[in-house]
Amino acid sequence: MFDTISMLVNAFGPSGRENRVAEVVTQMIKDKVDEISSDAMGNLIAVKKGSGKKIMLAAHMDEIGLIITTIDDKGFLRFGTVGGVLPLISLGQRVVFENGLTGVVWYEESIESMKDAKIDKMYIDIGAKTREQARELVEIGDMAVFEGRPVEQNGLIISKALDDRVGCAILAELARRCPATDNEIYYVFTTQEEVGLRGARTAAYAIRPDLAIAIDVTRTGDTPKSKPGAVSLGEGPAIKVKDNSVIAHPRIRERLVDCARENGIPFQFEVVDKGGTDAGSIHITAGGIPSGGVSIPTRFIHSASEIVDIKDVENAARLLEAFIKF
Ligand SMILES: [Zn+2]
Missing domain, CATH: 2.40.30.40 (Peptidase M42, domain 2)
Structure with a gap:
């Protein structure tokens, strides 16, 4: 996982200039999906065909x-x-x-x-x-x-652009594992999230999935005198309840909780009043799409030295794998 994350964070990709990240992702997953294409917004959309539900998993490629x-x-x-x-x-x-x-x-x-x-x-x-x-x-x-090269230390990763290349890494790893499911899985690597959740909106409109999950980072409340927050580093991926852009659809939230419990995956709940994710634009697109989020607890978001716990990243991938097979 660290190697995947390293390759992704090292790619230059501020909002509107995500093509280098898209190239890295394409190389990682093109042999494992049935279709891969990009749209006018620069979103990279990879599809694993299936006859069941259309599930969209979104992670943004752009960095600040x-x-x-x-x-x-x-x-x-x-x-x-x-x-x-x-x-x-x-x-x-x-x-x-x-x-x-x-x-x-x-x-x-x-x-x-x-x-x-x-x-x-x-x-x-x-x-x-x-x-x-x-x-x-x-x-x-x-x-x-x-600039902020990736470092692995004590089970943590320190790097720039973990927001949201860590989400891209989770989707890429998941696509490479080819989870056995009848559902049709859309791995969507979105653009321009940091300037207003823009790419995800057009991608979701074009795909019209039955449901969607955004994979992104969320701030922790576990550093000295930090603003109070329920999420801590290393205590599991966070299942989104609410942020400033979306109230997670209750059935998606509940299903994520069920998947975590059944598979013994630790999890936390994310309830924040600031910040948004791609789910914020997806859920109000194309007549409304039930949407939720899985978030990686992250310290020092939007700095050159963001920190995640590699266990949380791996557990988020396990949780999503269980979810799409449900
Ligand atoms: Zn983000």
Whole structure:
């Protein structure tokens, strides 16, 4: 599982630029599914044919990033955000562009307090001396992502972009296992989740599944003075009850609970008031699609160093395997 996750997190893929991730996924699963295609939004849709229910499993390929807005005459880049990027978490980070160029995020040192370290007081230094020199390397509209190579340590994985390449890894592993089922399984690797759950909406409309599950990360409440939260690292995948985008369909939630209990898989319940997942757009598409979620407890979401427990990841794959065979 770590190797699969590593290959996926290392692929460059901010929202709207997911094609490299899609290529990695395609190589991983193309021999194990009956059809694989991409749509106008860039969603990658792999199908394992069957005569039973149409089940859509969705994980998003895009990661958060920065987008160049202006380049000053000294060659420093000003930027906007792609998805939920917090200024304080960006400070001092290395970022990398699609062409491999590295930059460092820093701030205008005249600010009085770090509270004033807003994105518009920050810049990326790529070591260029002039605007012209910078423009040989980057252009307005180019995107960069955090650098943060994957590390396996004490049963945990630390990396950038675990949100949501860990979900992509679970779907890819599941597709490779070819679970024996009559159901028709749609492994959908979606785009532009971080900017508004966009890819999943068109994919679900086209597929019109009988039911859908989004696989994504969820924050934990187990770090010092963190906001209270029910989910902890290492205590099992979280079965979604509610987030800010969806109230899980009760029958899907119950079925996930039954699958976990019958197979001795530990689980937790996810009830959060912030953040959304692809289920948020899927469930209100095409006349309504019963939807739920399986979430991986994750520390430090939307940083260059997100942390998951590999047991939770493996148990999420087991839970989904049981679910699609049900
Ligand atoms: Zn996500």
